[in-house]
């Protein structure tokens with residue numbers, strides 16, 4: 001078994017969504033290679049960062065990425081393996097890239113309760129505010145038909161004495 005740490009820059013931009021690992025971003029790898037009967041079992045822990053924009057308020061965000069994978073590299077001629085040991089080497093790049101890209105959030109947010117943008121002004125709302133949803137013009141007419149729309153007032157129920 002062999003273990004080693006490598007620090008390599010991302011060879012290209014990885015990710016196509018709102019966030020991606022930028023080209024040149026350092027990728028920290030902790031790799032363990034184990035000799036097994038069928039080939040070499042590679043286990044890798046990956047640490048890097050993705051950057052991009054929040055899907056709700058569009059501010060720039062940078063977040064850590066921590067992923068790991070394990071894959072068996074079969075010796076040439078081995079059956080039922082997706083990866084092969086080639087010239088005594090294992091090529092981890094595709095696996096590292098796929099592990100990172102699959103871990104990137106589809107809807108990244110700057111914070112879990114990001115309030116997003118004001119629907120009217122397009123300004124970023126302060127944290128903790130709830131965007132006020134404007135009433136649809138077509139429903140505004142209905143509001144005028146109910147002179148008293150205090151729905152919190154309890155409905156008056158006829159008492160037994162009134163009924164008799």
Ligand SMILES: [Zn+2]
Pocket residue numbers: 054055056057058059109110111114115116
């Ligand atoms: Zn945000």
